[in-house]
Amino acid sequence: MSVDYFNSIIKPMLLGAQMTVLLFLIVIVLSIPLGFILTLAVRSRFKPLSWLTQIYIYVMRGTPLLLQLLFICFGLPMIPVIGDYLVLDRFVAACLGFILNYAAYFAEIFRGGLLAIDKGQYEASQVLGLNKWQTMTRIILPQMFRIALPAVANESVTLVKDTALLYAVAVPELLHYAQTAVNRDFTIVPFFIAGIIYLIMTLLLTVLFKWLERRFKFD
């Protein structure tokens, strides 16, 4: 195998990897805050909101992400009357699907984080005179994010690998270019290259989260 051949396939694959990274960043940046909002909605004292959110989370976690992506890309446009207005750009549709799905997972992670915080933290805050907002932002959330960090790290690594689902809705990403090269050139080298690129991405993420965990160890 020549260096030239290697160069000729690595370029499109790196281009595909860009798509993967772009999707990853968009989904992480939007689904974490959305997930946190869902957590608050579940805990809302307004019961209908809490129930609806719980149903939403249950549906999102209880059905395959692939099904959700296919539904948004191909299902929505088939809805009578309004379907015509729901034809989204494939990448945009995919982002939407990922965000809606991952937000549900992050919501569960954050809910667990909140439950792990001792009620004594709220009581000490109250007796010291902190108001609800100060208690939430200064005492509860920092602890919640710290507790959630390992689970968020896990979920992020899963997201990197899940980006391969873009393949199914025909958004050209890393795996798409690998598969194309394999079919065209009758060689499995592109699969190995794809695997290595995924490994590099997950390794970087793992290192980043390990650093965050150490940085916020509080001892």
Added chain:
Amino acid sequence: MVLIEVSNLKKSYGKLDVLKQITFDVNKNDVIAVIGPSGSGKSTMLRSLVHLEEIDGGSICISGDYLVKDGIYSKPQEIKRITSKMGMVFQHFNLFPHLTVKENLELAPRLVKKELNAEIERRSTELLKKIGLSDRASAYPAKLSGGQKQRVAIARALMMNPEILLFDEPTSALDPELTGEVLQVMKQLAEEHMTMIVVTHEMGFAKEVANRVIFMDNGEIIESGLPTEIFTNPKFERTKAFLNRSLK
């Protein structure tokens, strides 16, 4: 001068009457030890004073202002102002684990009292010295022993300059060899005439430091008086039985 007036305090959880007509006064500079068997309502009584529990009837008056009068609570803003006169030290410390010792001390004065940094730092330095932990200012609570944590919790409460300090079994979660250092700090506060209510199983402390002892059982104050009276000459059978059990 009366700082706390509690009268006919009532509280129940469903059918369980946890506090039945609790009445007592606390004068300025009093150190009151509250003793009694587990489940007798000591914590509930103490927590009611700082509005961590809502009572069902009776009145609580803190240095002239009613927190709750005949079962009717004041407005939230008033409640906040009135309860801010009291500090509380919990059995399990409840330090903020994500903040250093110094940050634990300085957070509330900064956020709530909005005092000048220089004044806040002056006080935290002074209090750390007082509890003997100047060298641990930048440590996180996880790195401290139980006794050190509780001393920090006391300093954190003092940072708000409370008129009254409440303690709910401050040494019950500590290894026996660590209770002394906490009791020592409390004793020093008593000598400086801090007004304190201390729920405790430390009969030695109650005898030596308190100027009044309240014995509670089953949601009632059975008797209260000077430590010498209660410990050497209790009037009621229930008090005798409890003291016999706990002094053994």
